[in-house]
Amino acid sequence: MVIHQQGIKKLNSFVLSERELAKLAVISVLATAAFGVGGLIIIFIMQWMTLQSYASDAVDKHGIAEVQASRLGGVALLMGILMSTAFFMISDDTAVEFFRVQVSWPVWLGGAGCFSLGLIEDLRNNSLSPRFRLISKTLVLMVIFLLAPFLVPSSVGLPIVDWFLNIPFVAFAVCLFFSVGFINAVNTVDGANGLVVGIFFINCYIFSAEMDGMAMPSGLYGAGLFLIFNVVSGRLFLGDAGAYGIGAVMLLVGLTAFSEELVSLPFLAVLFFYPCFDFVVSLVRRHLDGRAMTAPDNDHLHNRVHTYFKSVFKSKNMANSATGLSIALGSSGFALVGHASDLIPITSNLWSFVFLIQSILYGVIFLWAGKALNPVH
Numbered sequence: 504m505v506i507h508q509q510g511i512k513k514l515n516s517f518v519l520s521e522r523e524l525a526k527l528a529v530i531s532v533l534a535t536a537a538f539g540v541g542g543l544i545i546i547f548i549m550q551w552m553t554l555q556s557y558a559s560d561a562v563d564k565h566g567i568a569e570v571q572a573s574r575l576g577g578v579a580l581l582m583g584i585l586m587s588t589a590f591f592m593i594s595d596d597t598a599v600e601f602f603r604v605q606v607s608w609p610v611w612l613g614g615a616g617c618f619s620l621g622l623i624e625d626l627r628n629n630s631l632s633p634r635f636r637l638i639s640k641t642l643v644l645m646v647i648f649l650l651a652p653f654l655v656p657s658s659v660g661l662p663i664v665d666w667f668l669n670i671p672f673v674a675f676a677v678c679l680f681f682s683v684g685f686i687n688a689v690n691t692v693d694g695a696n697g698l699v700v701g702i703f704f705i706n707c708y709i710f711s712a713e714m715d716g717m718a719m720p721s722g723l724y725g726a727g728l729f730l731i732f733n734v735v736s737g738r739l740f741l742g743d744a745g746a747y748g749i750g751a752v753m754l755l756v757g758l759t760a761f762s763e764e765l766v767s768l769p770f771l772a773v774l775f776f777y778p779c780f781d782f783v784v785s786l787v788r789r790h791l792d793g794r795a796m797t798a799p800d801n802d803h804l805h806n807r808v809h810t811y812f813k814s815v816f817k818s819k820n821m822a823n824s825a826t827g828l829s830i831a832l833g834s835s836g837f838a839l840v841g842h843a844s845d846l847i848p849i850t851s852n853l854w855s856f857v858f859l860i861q862s863i864l865y866g867v868i869f870l871w872a873g874k875a876l877n878p879v880h
Contacts, residue, residue, distance in 0.1 A: 523736075530735045534728055541586055545728050549579045553738040572738045574625040576729060577618060577745025580700070583725030609651045610755045616643035617686060617751040621743030633797075637683070640747070644682045647755070648675060654758040659768050660852060682754055685775070688782035689750030693741055695805045696824040697734045699778075700726050700741065701831030703749045705839045706774060710756055712842075713765055713849065722752065734828065737820040750778075769854035770838060776861045777804075777834035784865075804865060805830055807872035837861060 519527065527550055534542040552575045620639050624631050631639075648655050655678045658665045668674040693699045707723035733739055741749070757775065760766045772779070781804055786796045794800075805826050812822040812829075832839075837857050838849075847853050 526735050530732050533731050533735075537731070538724060538728055541590065542583075542724075542728050545579065545583045545586060545725075546732060548582060549576075549729070549732045549739055550736075552576075552579055553736070572740050574628075574740050574742035575744075576733065576739040576741045577621060577625065577743070577748055579732075579739060580725045580729045580741065580745050581618065581748070583728045584721045587721040587724035607759060609647050609654060609759070610752055613643060613647045613755045614748050614752040616646075618744050618748035621690075621745070621747035625742040625744050636743075637687075640686055641679065641683050643751075644679055644686075648678060648682075653762050654678070654755065656758070656761060656768075678758075682758075684782070685754050685779065686747055686750035688778040689753070690743060690746040691785070691799075692778050692781050692803065692805065693746045694803060695809060695827030695830070696737050696820070697730055698805060698827035698831050699746060699749060700730050700733060701828055702775075702777065702835045703753060704730055705831070705835040706753050706756070709774070709838065709842050709849075710760065714756070714760060714763075734824040735820075737823055764850065766849045767852050767854060769852050769858055770841075770849045772858045773841075773854050773861065774835055774838040776837070776858065777830060780862065780865055781805075784869075804869050804872070807869060811872060833864070834861060 527546075530546055530550075531543055534546045538545075553573050555573060555575070617640060620631075620636060620643070624636065655674050657668050657674055659668065668677065689699055703722065704726040707720070707726055711720045711723055729739075729741075753775065757766070757771045761768060761771060785800070785803060788802070789796045789798060789800070808830060809822060809826040812825045813819070816822040816825065837860075838854075841847050841854070841857065842849055847857070
């Protein structure tokens with residue numbers, strides 16, 4: 504009798520409600536229209552992952568999500584990337600030449616190393632201490648920079664800073680410190696549907712167009728599929744694997760582009776604005792509040808913006824997705840619009856003024872949301 508009840512319970516876990524079926528239908532149509540049959544296959548794999556009991560977060564694990572969801576989104580994203588990689592590499596169709604995958608080995612190696620570290624944590628929740636993960640990411644990036652020293656900047660266009668960066672050890676240490684911090688920042692702001700993967704999608708689009716032979720076209724495919732599923736369904740998180748992997752790939756592609764003088768440092772600052780700026784603001788805010796600077800909280804900008812959208816949308820998932828998409832477009836969207844319109848060359852230092860505008864907007868929205876909406880800390 505007990506076995507029979509367990510079997511029924513397990514069977515019911517695979518039965519979707521009418522609302523979930525409607526969402527899956529919308530996701531399937533969008534994915535097929537944008538990415539073909541291969542995209543539809545990945546979507547059904549994503550849906551299957553959401554029905555698994557392992558690697559699942561409780562409802563109260565993520566303050567914004569407020570739903571039980573799988574942490575295996577990073578695996579689904581990787582599957583989309585690998586499937587598109589295989590297709591693009593064997594295809595001779597000139598129509599997909601734009602998407603052809605030719606990413607340098609530091610990006611693959613760094614992304615794979617950080618992804619694997621995050622995957623262990625996703626599958627065995629809290630099995631790795633924060634210190635171990637920090638040291639592991641540091642070692643992965645240290646190996647990358649030792650094998651590919653061209654990724655370590657020796658000049659940023661500021662005479663005083665450049666003087667220090669001309670000292671190899673200093674340049675290496677600064678680059679390593681920033682790189683580890685950036686990956687942690689990406690993981691920290693992964694708190695809303697479509698936020699991090701939306702920023703990643705914008706990165707893939709820009710670098711696929713600008714960096715022939717070094718682009719992230721497969722990332723564009725995988726990120727697009729995950730973005731559709733994540734925004735509409737909301738039951739698949741990137742997890743540490745996805746956040747670490749995306750952070751490492753964006754970082755290493757950005758450093759490669761900068762080393763080849765394809766982009767300016769201010770442009771990268773605009774493109775990576777939200778993870779970097781919100782991370783720094785969070786550290787300062789916690790310090791001023793007398794708390795541990797590394798202690799997690801729910802007072803990021805996306806938490807405050809989400810409080811507003813909850814008053815606009817009745818659906819929790821719509822409020823969540825509106826939060827993520829608005830911040831992704833409102834931050835990295837500056838780089839996307841500038842690149843598409845070619846108003847400012849991406850090699851120009853004039854992007855510093857755009858970064859200043861982003862900083863002011865962040866402060867205004869953060870303060871307004873804190874006073875007007877009174878979010879729960």
